[in-house]
Amino acid sequence: MTSLPLPIDPAHPAFAGHFPARPILPGVVLLDHGLRAIDAQRRADAAQDAAHDTNAAPACRIGAAKFLSFVLPGEPVRLEIEWVDATPPTGQRDCRLRIYAGAGDGERLAVTGSVFFDTASSTAGPAD
Numbered sequence: 001m002t003s004l005p006l007p008i009d010p011a012h013p014a015f016a017g018h019f020p021a022r023p024i025l026p027g028v029v030l031l032d033h034g035l036r037a038i039d040a041q042r043r044a045d046a047a048q049d050a051a052h053d054t055n056a057a058p059a060c061r062i063g064a065a066k067f068l069s070f071v072l073p074g075e076p077v078r079l080e081i082e083w084v085d086a087t088p089p090t091g092q093r094d095c096r097l098r099i100y101a102g103a104g105d106g107e108r109l110a111v112t113g114s115v116f117f118d119t120a121s122s123t124a125g126p127a128d
Contacts, residue, residue, distance in 0.1 A: 001080055004078070005078055006078060006099065007077070008025060008033060012073075014029045030077075031113070033077075034099055038081055041081060062116075064113050069108045075101045075103075078099070078100045080099075082097075094117060099111040099112075
């Protein structure tokens with residue numbers, strides 16, 4: 001299992017419009033940050049060319065996502081990635097994600113889900 005900080009700028013423009021009286025991070029923004037971090041970690045672990053554009057959207061799909069808690073401006077956010085064994089015949093590795101918000105005793109599970117990588121552009125994830 002890999003655990004990574006997932007920095008979310010408290011001034012992110014999504015907070016201003018979602019919702020003005022009580023800003024929370026929209027789920028799509030949270031998933032986008034999580035997918036980009038997973039893809040960057042997967043590429044780093046596969047030791048791909050450092051010049052590859054890790055800001056491009058990852059070639060993957062979300063198999064499932066369940067939103068359990070809000071993420072508020074300025075809260076620490078942490079991503080956990082659990083790589084799933086390779087699936088024959090492609091040998092690609094998919095993952096489960098968990099995103100936590102808050103810190104210390106106040107940390108809470110905000111999102112759980114699964115991510116499946118596009119076979120055509122997939123590289124194997126790290127060995128556990």
